Amino acid sequence: MEQLELRQESSGSRLYLMDKPIHAGDCLEVLISEKWFTARCECYREQGNLNWYLIVFNAEGENVIEDCINSVVCRFS
Numbered sequence: 001m002e003q004l005e006l007r008q009e010s011s012g013s014r015l016y017l018m019d020k021p022i023h024a025g026d027c028l029e030v031l032i033s034e035k036w037f038t039a040r041c042e043c044y045r046e047q048g049n050l051n052w053y054l055i056v057f058n059a060e061g062e063n064v065i066e067d068c069i070n071s072v073v074c075r076f077s
Contacts, residue, residue: 001075
């Protein structure tokens with residue numbers, strides 16, 4: 001388990017976890033308050049830049065984490 005890392009590639013920015021590239025739609029698990037939750041990685045383009053975020057699924061519904069780079073601990077599900 002590690003934090004997500006943003007890297008620049010020829011096609012734009014891409015998230016990596018444990019040196020493996022993450023693509024939009026990929027599922028991960030996110031550690032929040034000592035519990036693991038399923039999350040889906042997504043992105044949108046704004047002013048030519050890709051902005052990555054996580055949609056976290058929990059009992060109350062969905063939660064969006066916009067600032068997910070270097071702020072949450074993740075692992076592959």
